[in-house]
Amino acid sequence: MTAVAGLTVRDVRGEAEMSACCALYRSVMALGPGDGSINPRLLTGIQHNGGHVVGAFLGPRLVGFAYSFLGRDPARPTALYQYSALAVVDEGMQDRGIGRRLKLAQRERCLADGIERMRWTFDPFKTRNAHMNLDVLGGEVIALNPAMYGARGFGADRDDESDRFVVEWPLARTGPVPAWPAPAARDWREGDAVVDGDQVLIAVPARWERRRAELGTPGATALRRDVRASFAEALGTGRVGVSCVRVGADLAVYRFVPRDRPQWTDG
Secondary structure, eight states: OOOOTTEEEEEOOHHHHHHHHHHHHHHHHTOOTTSOOOOHHHHHHHHTTTOEEEEEEETTEEEEEEEEEEEEETTEEEEEEEEEEEEEEOGGGTTSSHHHHHHHHHHHHHHHTTOOEEEEEEOTTOHHHHHIIIIISOOEEEEEETTTTOSSOOGGGTTSOOOEEEEEEETTOOSOOOOOOOOOOSOOOTTOEEEETTEEEEEEESSHHHHHHHHHHHHHHHHHHHHHHHHHHHHHTTEEEEEEEESSSSEEEEEEEETTSOOOOOO
């Protein structure tokens, strides 16, 4: 991963920059006419009412942004968190650490506000996102929302059911992110769910867009539903997702461990 020289990450300012965020989102997500979007008024309202809109800039050019707002867990009504609703990076600038820079900027603003947790969601089959969320940042998958946005997705993912993992990122932790061991060598196949002591390892396609095209919509939907059941079982037995790593060019493996298992050593 090559760092981007001259990159600045700061709060987004004014209508023109808010409009650039909206345009970048539509482009990267390949949104269609009925997919819905965001607008500058929404982002401005969020920014002025406890939320944050941060952007990554090369000179005046916006190459990524993220926005978040305050959330409350119904199970713990006094425990507030920032919910990061969206993080987008220009297609030509991906895999260069910009997404991580945006997340760290969000963390900085949360801690300054006295908020010590962030949450967001992502598609479990987007394993590159999963690796950053879990292995790089140190977030944990705490829940699965099947078909969160409906039976069909949007943009380039409109043929997928919109399953989403919920990630919680404990922002006040100061120790290094745990480096989980690589899954044991075996003949991994997509959909495998392997019990390893008190852990569960679940294999998924590492390049979902290509695999989805190979399987066709019915086959891709069937695979997604099979793996969804394995995810739900792992989470339903008191585990959290802590890692997602590749075990080859075409497969990645999630690791779920007991929720109360010690994982971090504070520095």
